[in-house]
Amino acid sequence: MRLLRFQPYPALVPFIESIWCFESDCGIPLEDMRLIVPNGQPKLVIPYDNGLVSTMNEKHTLAKDLSVTLIGMADIPAIINAQSESKIGTIGVEFNAKGAYRFFHLPFHEITNEVYQADDVLGKEVTELQRRVASAGTLQQRVGIVQDYLLKKLTQSKQDAIMDYCIDELTKSNGLIAIEELARKTGYTRRYLSMKFNEKAGVSPKTLASIYRFHHFYKLWAQNSTQHFFEKEFYDYYYDQAHFIKDFKRFTNMPPAKFAKVENELGRIFYKD
Numbered sequence: 001m002r003l004l005r006f007q008p009y010p011a012l013v014p015f016i017e018s019i020w021c022f023e024s025d026c027g028i029p030l031e032d033m034r035l036i037v038p039n040g041q042p043k044l045v046i047p048y049d050n051g052l053v054s055t056m057n058e059k060h061t062l063a064k065d066l067s068v069t070l071i072g073m074a075d076i077p078a079i080i081n082a083q084s085e086s087k088i089g090t091i092g093v094e095f096n097a098k099g100a101y102r103f104f105h106l107p108f109h110e111i112t113n114e115v116y117q118a119d120d121v122l123g124k125e126v127t128e129l130q131r132r133v134a135s136a137g138t139l140q141q142r143v144g145i146v147q148d149y150l151l152k153k154l155t156q157s158k159q160d161a162i163m164d165y166c167i168d169e170l171t172k173s174n175g176l177i178a179i180e181e182l183a184r185k186t187g188y189t190r191r192y193l194s195m196k197f198n199e200k201a202g203v204s205p206k207t208l209a210s211i212y213r214f215h216h217f218y219k220l221w222a223q224n225s226t227q228h229f230f231e232k233e234f235y236d237y238y239y240d241q242a243h244f245i246k247d248f249k250r251f252t253n254m255p256p257a258k259f260a261k262v263e264n265e266l267g268r269i270f271y272k273d
Contacts, residue, residue, distance in 0.1 A: 001028070003269050006143050009151055015099030017041050019147070020270070021139060023049075024088040028081060033264040036078045037218055037251050040211045042100040042108070042202070043071040044118070046133060048142065049089030054115050055079040061115040063090075066134045068118040068126050070104070072111030073097070073202035075211060077252050080266065091143060093150070097208060098167040101200040102157040103150055108202035125149075162186055163200050166193060170205065174237065175212030179205045213237045214251050222271035 004021040027050075028034055045052070045063055052063040054071075056078045063069035065083075082088050101108065106121060119126040129149050136142045166182050182205060183190050194204045201208060217237055238244035248256050 001265065001269055003272070004139075006140075009147050011154065012147060012150055015095060015102055015154070016150075017094040017096045017099075018092075019143060020092050020094075021143070022088065022090045022092065022269075024082075027085045027088060028266055029263075031263055032266050033262045034080050034266045035252065035264050036080055036267055037215070038074045038076065038211045039094075039215045039218075040073065040097050040208055041094040042073050042097075042111075043095070044093040044146070045069045045071060046091040046142070046146065047089070048091065048133070048139075049087050051083030052088075052090060053081045053083055055081075056113055056115070063115065064117070066130060068130055068133075070111065070116045070118040070121055072108060072114050072116075073100075073208075074113050075203055075207050075251070076113055089139075091139075091146065093146060096167070096171070097201050098164045101160070101163070103153040105157070107199055109198040112202040160196070160200060162188065162193075163196055166197070166205060167201070167208075170209055170212055173212075174216040175209035175214075176237065177209070179209065210247055211251070214247050218251075219271050222268045 001022070001024045004023070006019040006021070008016045008019055046068050047063050047065050049065070051065045052069075054061050054063065056074065056076055062083065095103070104122065111121070119130070129145070132145045133142050136145055165186065169177050169182060169185070179190055179193070183193060186193070190205075194206075197203060197205050197208065203211070238247070245255060248254075248259070252259055254262075
């Protein structure tokens with residue numbers, strides 16, 4: 001398995017966390033858990049060799065070969081597998097939490113923890129995008145076509161300054177800033193901020209903060225897995241062990257001790273340089 005990264009266009013950089021291509025010559029190893037945890041980033045996924053099957057809340061969804069798939073903000077884990085045991089190639093665009101609403105004008109709470117064929121949600125524009133991606137001759141051309149599409153979408157959107165400010169504060173603090181502090185700094189109530197977040201991100205500020213805290217820890221684990229990592233690191237971002245275990249089970253569906261014993265190279269590969 002290997003991951004290739006592509007540099008977003010300069011105008012897209014503030015809104016896109018990463019553009020990558022995941023490839024494997026022979027599918028995903030059967031012994032791998034194939035677990036993807038929430039990271040606060042809605043996604044656009046385009047398989048070009050083999051389809052991908054995702055399982056969230058025991059619901060199976062197929063991302064078809066050469067189709068565009070839209071994945072909403074998630075606060076639950078997903079299991080990923082290939083449609084068939086053969087070569088895999090998939091382009092992925094991961095938007096930061098203040099990025100997705102600038103490209104896709106829809107109520108994001110309606111796609112939270114969901115995977116959709118993008119043309120079902122966004123209509124004919126995606127059908128044309130799929131046609132152009134399918135006709136491209138190289139991976140670089142396909143990535144360029146996707147970026148051209150997103151650049152055009154960006155010029156048609158408007159910034160929500162309050163939303164962006166709150167997400168920047170959550171990001172800078174790795175989810176440690178209190179929601180009451182966001183309300184105080186912006187002059188808006190928690191209820192109003194929650195309504196805005198659910199509409200434009202898909203989850204509440206409190207949930208996004210929890211995802212950011214966990215994801216910071218998970219990234220450290222993925223880059224440096226050691227035998228006693230779970231015992232010594234969680235105190236930096238959690239009040240106590242009980243809170244840590246609660247979030248860990250929420251975002252992985254298992255306790256830390258069990259997770260430490262399984263193979264999850266697919267989940268780890270996205271955090272390697």
